[in-house]
Amino acid sequence: MGSDPSCFALGLKAWKIQIDRADKLFGSLSSEEVLREVAPGRNRVLYLWGHLTAVHDAMLPLLGLRERLHPEFDVAFISNPDRSRADMPSHEQVRRAWNLVNTELWKAFETMSWPDWAQRHSAVSEEDFAKDASRNRFAVLLSRTNHLSYHLGQAVLALESARG
Amino acid sequence: MGSDPSCFALGLKAWKIQIDRADKLFGSLSSEEVLREVAPGRNRVLYLWGHLTAVHDAMLPLLGLRERLHPEFDVAFISNPDRSRADMPSHEQVRRAWNLVNTELWKAFETMSWPDWAQRHSAVSEEDFAKDASRNRFAVLLSRTNHLSYHLGQAVLALESARG
Numbered sequence: 133m134g135s136d137p138s139c140f141a142l143g144l145k146a147w148k149i150q151i152d153r154a155d156k157l158f159g160s161l162s163s164e165e166v167l168r169e170v171a172p173g174r175n176r177v178l179y180l181w182g183h184l185t186a187v188h189d190a191m192l193p194l195l196g197l198r199e200r201l202h203p204e205f206d207v208a209f210i211s212n213p214d215r216s217r218a219d220m221p222s223h224e225q226v227r228r229a230w231n232l233v234n235t236e237l238w239k240a241f242e243t244m245s246w247p248d249w250a251q252r253h254s255a256v257s258e259e260d261f262a263k264d265a266s267r268n269r270f271a272v273l274l275s276r277t278n279h280l281s282y283h284l285g286q287a288v289l290a291l292e293s294a295r296g
Numbered sequence: 297m298g299s300d301p302s303c304f305a306l307g308l309k310a311w312k313i314q315i316d317r318a319d320k321l322f323g324s325l326s327s328e329e330v331l332r333e334v335a336p337g338r339n340r341v342l343y344l345w346g347h348l349t350a351v352h353d354a355m356l357p358l359l360g361l362r363e364r365l366h367p368e369f370d371v372a373f374i375s376n377p378d379r380s381r382a383d384m385p386s387h388e389q390v391r392r393a394w395n396l397v398n399t400e401l402w403k404a405f406e407t408m409s410w411p412d413w414a415q416r417h418s419a420v421s422e423e424d425f426a427k428d429a430s431r432n433r434f435a436v437l438l439s440r441t442n443h444l445s446y447h448l449g450q451a452v453l454a455l456e457s458a459r460g
Contacts, residue, residue: 137430139303139410145430146438171335171453246303266301266309274310274438281442282449289335289450 140249143273144241150280151234154184157287158230163223168290175214177290180283182209182221185230188237191276194253195269197240202229241273249273304413307437308405314444315398318348321451322394327387332454341454343378344447346385349394350374352401355440358417359433361404366393405437413437 137145158166158181166178175183186205192198208220221229249270252261261267301309322330322345330342339347350369356362372384385393413434416425425431 137432139307139413139434142430142432142435142438143303143307145435146442149439150442174453249303266306268301268306270303271306271309274306274441275313277438278310278314278442278445281445285446285449286453289338289453 138246140246140270143249143270143277147241147273147277148238150277150284151238154280154284157284157291158227161223161291165291166223166226170286170290175286177287178220178223178226179209179214180287181230182226184280184283185226185233186210187276187279189229189233191237191272192233192240194255194272195240196251196254198236201233201236205229244269302410304410304434307413307434307441311405311437311441312402314441314448315402318444318448321448321455322391325387325455329455330387330390334450334454339378339450341451342384342387342390343373344451345394346373346390348444348447349390349397351440351443353393353397355401355436356397356404358419358436359404360415360418362400365397365400369393408433 158177161177166181167176169176170180182205185202186209189200189202189205192200205221208217250265250268252258252265252267253269253272256267322341325341330345331340333340334344346369349366350373353364353366353369356364369385372381414429414432416422416429416431417433417436420431
């Protein structure tokens with residue numbers, strides 16, 4: 133980051149900080165640990181990780197970057213709760229998808245200028261965007277960063293209780 | 297928000313969204329519910345609420361706005377873990393402090409322009425800021441918004457498990 137960071141560069145930095153935290157947290161897990169619940173009867177860490185992967189994957193078309201890489205993740209990690217599907221992607225599949233999706237996002241983010249971020253995201257119509265221009269791509273970035281933090285706060289509970 | 301929102305206005309909107317979620321979550325709790333743990337042996341909801349209040353209170357001097365309103369919260373909610381102090385502020389004291397601190401922050405935020413947000417925060421020296429101008433007030437706003445989301449993800453576990 134240069135000596136005079138633009139406002140949106142700080143949003144990117146905040147995203148990167150949370151992604152790095154997630155990489156560290158999820159990346160350190162054994163195949164036994166990813167199957168731990170964050171609290172009794174609640175989501176398992178692998179479900180949260182897959183959920184975050186699916187939501188980040190959906191950012192690719194939402195930000196007008198490209199088609200999705202893992203649309204099949206939605207059935208396991210968005211439309212259905214944990215433990216409802218026998219065919220949930222494996223630890224290794226989630227890890228690979230997580231890395232792929234976030235690498236693809238970051239590659240695109242690095243090329244985007246403020247006029248790119250200020251454009252409407254693809255889930256809002258041109259008509260609605262004309263009424264409320266805050267529904268832009270930068271708002272998606274901030275919202276998804278907070279979504280990531282929210283679930284990291286939960287995922288960490290599964291770990292510390294076992295390791296601390 | 298007008299028809300052409302500035303980048304930092306979107307950061308403020310993201311803060312406000314999380315504060316509103318917190319108000320709704322914490323505001324709905326009975327005095328019995330605030331004493332629930334988010335997971336067995338983990339922090340109680342009242343501790344998280346007090347912790348967030350203390351961290352937001354510390355934003356007042358950090359952003360150069362004014363002296364703190366509740367510096368005494370640090371002993372109970374930052375320097376010490378939950379259940380270590382007999383004199384923890386009560387449910388009613390935390391609720392009042394939370395509302396006061398966030399109202400004071402928001403009042404100040406509404407008057408701030410981008411040049412205000414781009415200034416260094418008070419925990420970084422002028423010398424260090426000259427080397428890395430990303431350590432500014434807007435970076436504090438984004439970081440504290442994510443911190444709030446992180447703990448909201450935990451607090452909600454105490455509720456849903458009991459109500460869901």
